[in-house]
Amino acid sequence: MTTDTNPIAMAAITSVGAAGMPRHHLAIFAALFVFLVAAPFLLYPIFVMKVLCFALFACAFNLLLGFGGLLSFGHAAYFGMASYVSAHAAKVWGLTPELAIIAGTLVAAVLGLAIGSLAIRRHGIYFAMVTLAFAQMIYFFSLQAAFTGGEDGIQAVPRGHLFGLIDLRSSEVLYFFVLAIFFAGILLIYRIIHSPFGQVLKAIRENEPRAISLGYRVNRYKLAVFVLSATLAGVAGATKAIVFQLASLTDVYWTMSGEVVLMTLLGGMGTVFGPIVGAAVIVTMQNYLATFGDWVTIGQGIIFVVAVLSFREGIVGVLAKWIRKPL
Amino acid sequence: MFELLGIPPQVLFGQLLLGLINGSFYAVLSLGLAVIFGLLNIINFTHGAQYMLGAFGAWMLLNYLGVGYWWAVFIVPPIVGVTGIVLERVLIRRLYHLDHLYGLLLTFGLALIIVGFFRQFFGVSGLPYPPPPLLNGGYNLGFMYLPNSRAWVIVASLIVCLATWFIIEKTRLGAYLRAATENPTMVGAFGINVPLLVTLTYGFGVALAGFAGVLAAPIYAVNPNMGADLIIVVFAVVVIGGMGSILGSILTGFGLGLIEGLTRVFYPEGSAVVIFVIMALVLLVKPAGLFGRSV
Amino acid sequence: TDVKIGVLNDRSGIYADIAGEGSVIAAQMAVEDFKATDKGINVSIVSADHQNKPDVGSNIARQWYDTENVDVIADVPTSSVALAVNEITKEKNKIFLASGPASSDLTGKACSPNTVHWTYDTWALANGTGSAMVAQGGDSWFFVTADYAFGHALERDTTAVVEASGGKVLGAVRHPFPGQDFSSFLLQAQGSGAKVVGLANAGGDTINAVKQASEFGITQGGQALAALLMFINDVHALGLEVAQGLVLTSAFYWDKNDQTREFSARFQERNAGQKPSMIEAGVYASVLHYLKAVEAVGDKDAAKVMAKMKEMPTEDPLFGKGTIRADGRKLHDMYLFRVKKPDQSKAPWDYFETVATIPADKAFRPLAEGGCSLVK
Amino acid sequence: MLRFPRIRALSKPISGPDMPEVELASRPAAGPSTRPLLRVDGLQGWYGESHVLHGVSFEVGEGEVVTLLGRNGAGKTTTLKAIMGILSRRSGSVTYEGRETIKLPSRLIAQMGIAYCPEERAIFSSLSVEENLMLPPQVRPGGLTVEQIFELFPNLKERLSSQGTKLSGGEQQMLAIGRILRTGAKLLLLDEPTEGLAPVIVQQIGRTIARLKDEGFTIVLVEQNFHFAALVADRHYVVEQGRVIDTIPNHELDANIDKLHAYLGV
Amino acid sequence: MSSGAILEAAGLTKEFGGFVAVNNVNLTVERGSVHALIGPNGAGKTTLFNLLTKFLQPTRGAIRYQGRDITKMQPADIARLGLVRSFQISAVFPHMTALENVRIALQRRRGDSFDFWRSEKVLSKFDGEGAALLADVGLTAFSDIRASDLSYGRKRALEIATTLALNPEMLLLDEPMAGMAQEDIERISALIRRISKNRTILMVEHNLSVVASLSNRITVLARGKVLAEGDYAAVSKDPRVIEAYIGAGHA
Ligand SMILES: Nc1ncnc2c1ncn2[C@@H]1O[C@H](COP(=O)(O)OP(=O)(O)OP(=O)(O)O)[C@@H](O)[C@H]1O
Ligand SMILES: Nc1ncnc2c1ncn2[C@@H]1O[C@H](COP(=O)(O)OP(=O)(O)OP(=O)(O)O)[C@@H](O)[C@H]1O
Ligand SMILES: CC(C)C[C@H](N)C(=O)O
Ligand SMILES: [Mg+2]
């Protein structure tokens, strides 16, 4: 009955290359970077930025689920709250975008600390439910509080000037700012996974009582990864508010928590690159199929059913199995 | 006028009674969910859609075949159960050996498909389902007017809940079911037909959802979206009761209905969130829910 | 000239039957009836689902304007989304033909030179139903309000009308949106002793609330029910048995005259047997008027077309003659209808009888009271 | 060298008023002395991709007790699972009472009269001790009564209403053995039934096995403790790397003790 | 060899619902000794272990370790004081290699396990020490094999190596020999004997030959209470112990 140990999260580390990461990881990061630098000239930049925000969100979530073994069903709270705070900071307080994002991120971190320290005392499905419960309270707060604008959300958020200097109104300029945040985020996550701390997390995920008996105060590690994950989810949410100039209830609703689970699983939980792929697939689907009405819902449903039945390690998970290397 | 906590007692009693009626729905739905989770380890996210199917089943019987409510009460749950059995045989079956996350995902996907189709073909404004003559009218209880249709909901769901509880906790069949949850291989090695057992259990849990749907049809509009948000609340009920605890989900279902009823009087906006507040409090104090077996 | 119209609305949620696929059909019919191609205007129509979420809606709107050369967005039911689209349309200098949204803020403090608010708004609803009910003796009210921007606005506007007409408001209760079970709110309304229970909600919420009110014998108990925003599709869903006697304010009814009947018959054929709602009618009329303006200007430049639209009086088979005010408010008559009893109804969709016609100059909020910055 | 007092003590043939049955066990036999009840021939087995059994062959006659001995990981447990039909990938031949069972699902195999007591005990935590005990349906008449089971394992009687997995490790083992004795299955597959049990209980189980044999049960026993095995078995099959590599009749055990030590790496 | 008590339990009691699993147990373990805890199944041995390492909270009683009251402490903190346990059911980190299993323990000693910003390459400095520990338990050839692929006996050996990596003052071993083949039993016995030189060991074990050969002192538990205590010779002759545990076969 426990989700604490998941069968497919097994990012075992093999052949470490020169730069401290396996060569094929290095290659993928490089290819991703090249592609993303070129992307705004090939694709609609705002769309790509949306993918990047959600990819970072999914990666942050995956840090907790795939590598911490903790299934949070309330990650919308950190994503959405950060987005509200950063929108409010930019619009009402007139902060520059980077400060607004930092403000949102800090709130997510504090929220993660508060909720996390209560939730980590529970296991498996009960952990998931405690996080859901708190997220629903955050949703309720967002619905009722004055500064969030209720159903309307915070609209017309100014993109502002980066460091007070660079005008972000042009989507191309904004794009590179977002790209920088994204890369900083996933590289940090990569490092966390492959750090001494990451090793302990893995041990805890695999056999918690044993880790305790070795003297690890496991709750502190769980809390630490929870807060890191919430914080990074906050970065993603805060950035999204600046990109779309809007913070709304969608981002704090439980379906958003569900969506990030879907992205992670579809891409491959416990893989480094899976959540990025998962986020890209889902955001693309929502974006380009919006004209088909209910058939989108049906199509999404079919995709999930097929994914669960035939490639449940997720897209990247399946690829990793083919090439027999962790991705 | 005499008042209780600033509310006239009539209103208070009325609200409590309404809470109990609501609680009946929670109880039947969460019972089905608990049966399926407890015995199959599947978090059945299709449950809301299957509840909706129950209501649509009743509606279709009436509109296409002219079959009335009282027949529907008996015919629809088995039909919905059979659709569940088909899903189980064809799809869900393949996931038992996996983490329950996958079951959740699959059933979530199925719910999207089912609800999507119904929205496509029946729209979302909802379809009317007239209550049968016997359920028209009601009793004036002094403090409130109790429609027969709602009184019937309480009675019917109590009967169904108790019968289910008895079968699972007190009979041999129930023992097989519980054992098969934990270690189907071993139970099979005792000579028991586990796959059949599992299929029937899923069918039964789903039939409970269908039953709740039939009960709901004359009360709420028959609407493809009627189960969508309910599922998460019902799931919370199951968790508060203690996952897999049959008695827990029944009692919690009724109990939370009452609490929600009270919230509607004192802080109506909060009635959507009160269940989650309670869930957080309960889980922080009792790690495995109110009636859960601690692991 | 090539013109691209984006119909943005709810295609899967609780408003999809009121303003979903039907609005797209209405827009297509407008293009066909206008015979655009013959007049050298190439019109293409795209559509999308905003799911009643401001983020989804603004995302689509932005993408349409940025990458798909959409010139005009039509419909957008749900006020919160409409406000977002309103902003983006202004920023990108395009045109927004708002038929679906209710909030009177669109021509008030959020008014924009690029927006026309076509069909109805919360002020008009409050004014129509509110004053009619008070006039019939319903001078004490209790509101059951959807707990979000639109519900609050409708409650606010109706309260003002009720109080101005000499009635009083005894209380209000806000229900989560969307809601399923309204019994406890209705019980509170019953307990309040108010003569009128005002439902400040819409779509599925209103349907459920009306249905349950009948179950709990609210109207039999002597209280009147005022569904402040009700569409013919909602009545269809409820059935006359339950809906009979309700009073509602609307801008359109299919059975008003030959022209509306003719249009509605054609529409019904293409829209799975459903008669048009007033929003769908508004989409038809607003697109038609827009195309006329484009033809007249000979160009699709937003500022010029908008100026033309406001300058030219409107005329179409569904709303008759009308005008567009400086703040973007389209003016036409509004109607107060009563839902027929089952035995009065002679044919399918024969649901309304007219109680009163509210002339265009009385139906909407006076220009000066909106606080629109375009009005000097 | 370590001293193993228990082993010395146990390897003497034990007789005495309290354990008369044990002597019955030492009946000499080279192959099945009766008609073979179970016959395993060329049994292959896999866990996913890994091939674990490479052609296990042996026979058990009706009323016999045989053991499978071998080092950790030799494939003893896997053999039992394959016979029981719960190893998902298997091939070769297993016949019971002359009927081929290799393709049957485990429930039909169980219904033919084979019962399995797994190494990891598989006690159900959502069932009480009593429910655990009563769980396996009777497949044939002639099993032990509940009273007889309590006589063997008095601990169980005291804890009947506890949750099954709240029992101590040894008590769970007793429960796992006890529950299959009720079913009337004629062929019992016992996987290390003495693991983790106190010596008193081990002796009790020794007596039980002897008694079951007396009553006509047929038993395949997997054991690490061959001194225990020596007390109860007719014959020993040595398993190594997924094959039976040797057969030692119990009466030749003393003569082969060095060979056996070599097999088991003692 | 002995220099006073390292671990003392006084009046330790654990009730589950109404059932008393451990009943007013007084236990003193001398520093440097190998102390065995035996008793029939269900006597409360594992429960007592759980109490001593605080995986369970005692209903009553006090525990002192190295003169310090640890009754109120958390399990992880107890391990940090050098009192480390193993589990009755084998406890390894299944998806990690044998070497990584040991490194986890070594890493804890180093104390910078929260460093999420550093590369795990810093952990390779433990490889030598880890390999030595694996060699001690005869797992050198398996150091790159995932723990889940090891046989049962080897998992137990790995678990002991991991425990030793903490360099604990005192070890609590719960049935270290259970389910092991003879060859492993001998190897692990030898290992325990070797490591007991400068440590204290408290172990639960049903294999009497192991108990007899390794332990200096034995406490016999039955029905939650201490039935007898002494060295092997004395305990194994105690008629109550024979009746409750050893059985007639051992006479
Ligand atoms: N579930 C499994 N998946 C993969 N391999 C397995 C599994 N179970 C056992 N094995 C492998 O199969 C081989 C045989 O295992 P088996 O359990 O049959 O041995 P055994 O003789 O019973 O040993 P023991 O005395 O340790 O119980 C071993 O190499 C083991 O590692
Ligand atoms: N969590 C619990 N709840 C209720 N009873 C328990 C619990 N844990 C153990 N017990 C009971 O306490 C008694 C002692 O159990 P324990 O596991 O300590 O025995 P043990 O001496 O280790 O036995 P074994 O040698 O068989 O492992 C048993 O009767 C068991 O049923
Ligand atoms: C009824 C709907 C089409 C309009 C919606 N209630 C709004 O918010 O404006
Ligand atoms: Mg084995």
Ligand SMILES: [Mg+2]
């Ligand atoms: Mg024990």
